[in-house]
Amino acid sequence: ENKKRIFSGIQPSGYFTLGNYLGALKNWTILQEEYDCIFCVVDLHALTVRQEPKELRQRTFDSFVQLLACGIDPEKALVFVQSQVSTHSEMAWLLNCYTYMGELNRMTQFKDKSAKHPENINAGLYTYPSLMAADILLYQADLVPVGDDQKQHIELSRDIAIRFNNSYSPTFQVPEGYFPKVGARIMSLQEPNKKMSKSDENVNAYITLLDDPDTIMKKVKRAVTDSDNQVRYDIQNKAGVSNLMDIYSSLTGKNRVDIEREFEGKGYGDFKTAVGQSIIDSLKPIQDKFNELSENKDYVHQLMKQGAEQASKISHKTLRKMKKKIGI
Ligand code: ADP
Ligand code: NA
Numbered sequence: 001e002n003k004k005r006i007f008s009g010i011q012p013s014g015y016f017t018l019g020n021y022l023g024a025l026k027n028w029t030i031l032q033e034e035y036d037c038i039f040c041v042v043d044l045h046a047l048t049v050r051q052e053p054k055e056l057r058q059r060t061f062d063s064f065v066q067l068l069a070c071g072i073d074p075e076k077a078l079v080f081v082q083s084q085v086s087t088h089s090e091m092a093w094l095l096n097c098y099t100y101m102g103e104l105n106r107m108t109q110f111k112d113k114s115a116k117h118p119e120n121i122n123a124g125l126y127t128y129p130s131l132m133a134a135d136i137l138l139y140q141a142d143l144v145p146v147g148d149d150q151k152q153h154i155e156l157s158r159d160i161a162i163r164f165n166n167s168y169s170p171t172f173q174v175p176e177g178y179f180p181k182v183g184a185r186i187m188s189l190q191e192p193n194k195k196m197s198k199s200d201e202n203v204n205a206y207i208t209l210l211d212d213p214d215t216i217m218k219k220v221k222r223a224v225t226d227s228d229n230q231v232r233y234d235i236q237n238k239a240g241v242s243n244l245m246d247i248y249s250s251l252t253g254k255n256r257v258d259i260e261r262e263f264e265g266k267g268y269g270d271f272k273t274a275v276g277q278s279i280i281d282s283l284k285p286i287q288d289k290f291n292e293l294s295e296n297k298d299y300v301h302q303l304m305k306q307g308a309e310q311a312s313k314i315s316h317k318t319l320r321k322m323k324k325k326i327g328i
Contacts, residue, residue: 006035006178007141009042009082009132012056012063013049014198015208018279019186021070022250023147027180029071031145037077038139038311039067044082044089045132048125049117049199065300066209069290078314080307082135087315091134092127094322098164099130099156107152133157138315140173148185149195151177168325172318186247189223192239210287213280220244220276231263231271241268244275251278 008028010020031037041063046056060081072079082088104110104126114121124131136144136157144154154177161172188194188205196206207219225240233256235242245259254262263271293300 003034003036004142005139006031006037006143006145007040007136007139007175008145009040009045009135010063011046012041012043012059013046014059015210016063016066017196017198017206017208018247019196019206020198021209022186022247023180024145025067025070027145032073032077035143038141039072039077039079040082040135041067041080042082042135045128048113048122048128050120061300064304065290065293068293068303069286070209074303074307078307078310079303080311081304084304084308085311085315087138087312087319088131088134091138091319091322092131094326095130095133095137095160096127098160099127099133103156103159104129107156109149109152129153129156130160133160136175137161137172138318140318141175142173143178144175145178145180148179151179171322171325187239187243189219192224192243207279209283210290211283216279216283217276220272220279223272225268229267231260231266231268233260244271248275248278251282
């Protein structure tokens with residue numbers, strides 16, 4: 001088969017947000033129709049921040065279920081949990097030895113995250129990009145669909161792959177980032193100059209895929225806007241409103257001009273109600289599917305096991321090849 005291979009991952013560091021959905025998951029369900037897709041719940045990455053063991057276990061399970069609930073189909077795509085496939089940790093160490101401190105020093109996400117958790121600036125947080133490179137290179141992925149926030153990490157994965165290939169002989173497919181145009185970056189509802197993240201300490205900053213309708217509407221109503229009461233797209237001066245317009249546009253397919261026209265002469269109240277309702281309607285089928293699957297734990301565990309076995313098979317092939325070239 002000559003379908004291009006796609007790899008992408010998502011952390012179980014919290015419940016998936018609308019940002020994850022619009023920037024990643026929604027797109028994944030489309031990509032699985034055309035590409036050879038591999039999707040991974042990257043629980044090893046979540047360990048760079050201290051996690052409550054019981055919660056992490058539950059969230060990893062729920063994350064896997066949410067991928068299925070969003071429409072990722074194990075018949076069409078390979079879906080698995082990172083820690084269940086040992087090649088990721090093993091390859092990450094090897095790649096650490098081919099990654100320069102200078103490169104890791106430049107990663108803005110490391111700077112952001114260490115500023116956020118000054119009490120726990122661990123080596124894993126620092127070498128996170130090497131593990132991410134391992135995730136991607138193990139599967140010889142051609143394309144890596146990620147949001148804008150991951151651009152730098154993809155660049156580094158490419159540099160590492162090229163460096164290794166040049167030092168030995170062609171070993172890794174050099175991956176390319178694949179950035180969605182719409183929904184590339186959904187911003188925090190409370191600080192619209194910051195991306196919406198599931199690990200935000202303020203729950204009003206994000207909407208999760210499992211939030212109930214009342215919670216969704218409340219969070220949208222509380223979203224930070226401005227005093228000018230005009231629905232107009234202007235990232236510089238109206239970041240909050242522009243973000244809500246991006247969300248509304250992604251969910252309804254309406255473009256900016258249509259949206260501005262729709263709410264001309266109306267205030268933010270009407271606009272926010274429409275945005276909230278579009279979110280509620282879009283998440284309803286996902287939530288129904290999530291609840292249905294959650295009651296069928298054995299079935300989910302069986303799918304996880306199958307995914308891990310298949311991933312292990314594919315990735316071991318790359319790992320063996322790499323070790324042989326290095327001399328181990
Ligand atoms: P988070 O920051 O919410 O923990 P992850 O780091 O697990 O998200 O990223 C999972 C996927 O979701 C990645 O492809 C990432 O680019 C995308 N993503 C994360 N946050 C956003 C956002 N606010 N807007 C668009 N895409 C996002
Ligand atoms: Na994150």
